[in-house]
Structure formats: C-alpha cells, structure tokens
Amino acid sequence: MNKSINYLLLVLSLFYAAQCQSQAAWLSTPESIEQFRDQVESFKPATTNIPLASVKDIKLKLDQRDIAIRVYKPSTKGPSPVLIYVHGACWVAGSLDSHDEVSRYLAKESNVTVVAIDYRLAPEFKYPAAHNDVYDAVKWIWDNAKSLDIDRTKFAISGESTGAYFAAATSIRALQETDAPKIVFQLLVYAALDGGGSSWTECKEQYFAQETDSRSDVGSPLWASSLAGLPTTFNIFGQYENSRAEEELFIRKLAEQGVSTHSFMNKDVGHDVVKWLSVTGDLKAHKKAVEYIKTGFGLE
Template structure:
C-alpha cells in the first residue's frame, strides 16, 4: 500500500493534540443563542449498517419546507452538532429553511471515505423521511464550511454521478478545501486520507473533476487571504465553464475565518451573504 500522507504539523501529530484540538473547536460555540426556532430535535438515524446522529432545526415555516443539510468543518478530525449549533440555528432562522446538521464519523478513527459516505447517505435518509420531517423532498440542498465544504462538494459530485440520486437544489460552500492532494492543510488531510491516490480521487479532490456540467447551482464564500483561495477560484471558474450557475463572494480582509464563522459574532458579512444565498437558492422571500 502507498504510504500514508504525512501529518506534518505537531499540533495534530499525537492523539493528545487531536483531542486538544477537538476541545478547542467545541469551545467556539456561544454559550447562549441569539436565534430562537420552533423546534430543535436530536435523532439517531440508521444508515448502511451503522447509525449517526443528526440535529433538526425547524424555523416553523409552512410545511413542506425546504431543507438544508449542513456539514460541519474542523479538519475532518473535529467538530460536532454542538460545536456548530449556533451556525445551524442561524442558517435555519435567517435562511428560512429546515437545517439538518449531520454528526458524521471523524478521522483518524474513521478515515476516508467514512465521512463522505455518511453525508451522502444522510441525503437519502432525509428524502426518504421528508413527510415525517415536514420538508420538501424536491428542495434538498447541501452546505458546509472548511472541511465540511470539501465533504459537501465531493458529495455533490457523487450525487451527480449516481443516476438514482435526485439532484440537489443547490450547493453552498464556505471557506472550502477542494483539493485533497494539495499542499494546504496536509496535517489535516493526513488523518483523513490513507494515500495520495485517495486524496487525488474523484471524491477526494472535487477540484480536479473534469466533468462538472451536472453539478447543482453553487454558491461559494471565501476569504481574501486564506490559503485555499486559489482552489476556490479555480473551482468557480471550472463550474462556470461547464455551464453551472455560480455565485461567488470574497470576504475582504480575512483569511480562513472559521472562528468568526462559528461564533456568529462580530463581523457578519459572510453570515449575511450565506443566509441570502440560502433564501435565493430555495426561492424564498428576501
């Protein structure tokens, strides 16, 4: 087998450092929420031979409501329903849609393609239970930030590939990592991918997929100074060249600004743009 990708940076080089990073990510969620919803429900759902947790955020609209499946980031090794609770609340409240957050399996305990499979199968579960959830099975969209945006983009490619999969309403990417084989974030990728071949594969590097014509309308938010910016701009260009409707927003003056994204405080440009994209994608009122 090809040697495992190197986890180069010391901050994720040991089980203790991974645990410390997980605790740090959990601490970013605000202690109290600014967004009140009609209901928030935790569930365990059965996928293919396993179960994962999801959290359903219902803003209280008229059923059947559109539904946004949200995939959290944090290097493929951290993050949870709790760490991204405020972001999910915000998107449901301001996006006028039910949000289903997925607690996918984390690396290194569960390497590629575990998280990818969890996200893909969650889409099928939501469609199959649409009536129970009070959502419209024909208005299902996918969103994620950072590593979660990588999973969302890769899953959108898989939905495009599989003839039996119904198309997504749209794809929302925030501070996305799109090149699994690239030089950025190798310390994270080394825990998720077991080999360079996996990292460069169709669902490992959505950036290098040649045929994107079947992708859903895509919204992309990225930071002016973040290291994956070139990946994001190239992906936008490739989508446009293949005839996919794309909107892109560069958040000026920031880098990979995930801490602000999670806290939903302070500078709110990216959040307002994201909520607007959700409303636009579902054709909701502004």
C-alpha cells in the same frame, strides 16, 4: 464594521488557520488530537439567543453505523425547503454542537429547515468513512422527506471548510448514482476542495490513508473527472483564505462546464469566521449566505 472588529476577525481567523496548519507534530498523537478537538469545541457560545419552532436530534442507524443529525425548524408550517449543513474542522474535529449557532442562524434568517449532519472523524476513521456518513445521511433525509416535513423540490446542501468539501463531494456523487437526491444548489463556505493540494496538508494526512484516495472524484472535488451538471454553486471565501486559490479555480472550472456560479469575497478575514457569530458579531458572510439561500430556493 469598525476597524477593531475587522482586526479581531482577522486575528481569530489567522489564529485558527495557524492552529490547523501547524498540527503536524501534535496531530500525530491521540492526546494532541483531543486537544485540538477541545479547542474547536471551545469556540461556541455557552447559550444561544436564536429561538426556533423546534430543534430535534435524530440518531440514524445505517449499515451498523450511528450517524447523528439535528433538525432545525424555524416554523411549524410545512413542507419547507431544506438546507443540509455539514460542519468543518480539518477532518479531525467539530460536531453538531460546535456549529449549532450557525445552523440556528441560517434556519432562522432564511426561514428554511436546516438539517446538520455529524460524521466519523479522522484519524480513527479514514477516507471514505466521513464522506459515506454524509452522503448516506443526505440520502436518508431525501428518502424520509415526508416524515421530516420538507420539500424535496427545494433540497440543497451547504458546509464550511471541510464541511464544504463534503458538500461538494456529495453533489458530485449524487450526479453519478441512480436514485440519488436532486440537489438544487450547493453553498460552499471557506471550502477546502483539493484533497491532494498544499492547503491543510497536515489535516489531510489524518484523513487519507493513501495518495490515490485524495485524487478520486469525491476525494478531491476540485479535480473531479467532470463537474458538468452540478447544481448552482454559491461560494463564500475570505480575502486572506489560505485555500482561496483552489476555491476560485473550482468556480472557474464550474463556469467553464456550464454550471451557474456566484461568489462573494469576505474582505479583511482569513479562514472560517462563520462559526464565530457571537464572538465577533461579524455578519457579512452570514448575511450573504442567507441571501444566497433565498436566491437558490427562489424565496422573496
């Protein structure tokens, strides 16, 4: 990759991080939150050039909630491995559409079914609303594997930024509950893992109603009472990632508790370049994600 692309990636990632980190004042009003949501939605291509066999939207009705999921199938042959994908954006923004291109890319290049999950956003919905949406949707996907033509023996979860936070929290909760999905690996990209930590403080204030919430096992995966038994964990982070320290600590804690771990540092970038596939042309993190997915599922 040439220096101009590296520079563009760094500027974009640092700009995005600065936007999230500087929202203390304008995240406090409904108008400012909508402005931030519009900014997140603007970072997507007008069209996509990633063809798939099928893309299907499904609206789940669970406990008087509507939860949207989108199923990306690269092939009509099944049942196939499935990767759950959870979008990020500071707990307050993001959607299936804002991260559509990434979901398509992972499905196409990994040749696995990807199911993206939407969730209720803060501050309108406080902790644990979004976590419950993600977990319940994952459980629904697991329970309906046959109709979705997916292989429950190859069932994994992924996410970027706060989406990785929800992915890790889901893996932890799945260990604690009976009749839970059997997750074979988790892929965490630019993860925010410390609910009470110093990174993304302004965003966390929108999600957590009280400090004790941010210290629960699913409120702060980094400080969960136990990480033993979690599935193989693949982690991708930026060299200048503002939450890099907590990601590296999480990986160390996993390894100390017997969890198989693999990490990749994306050099010369900061936070969350994954969703800018068509903006920058940077594929280092994307290709590593595909490699990890294939390794996790034992493909190729």
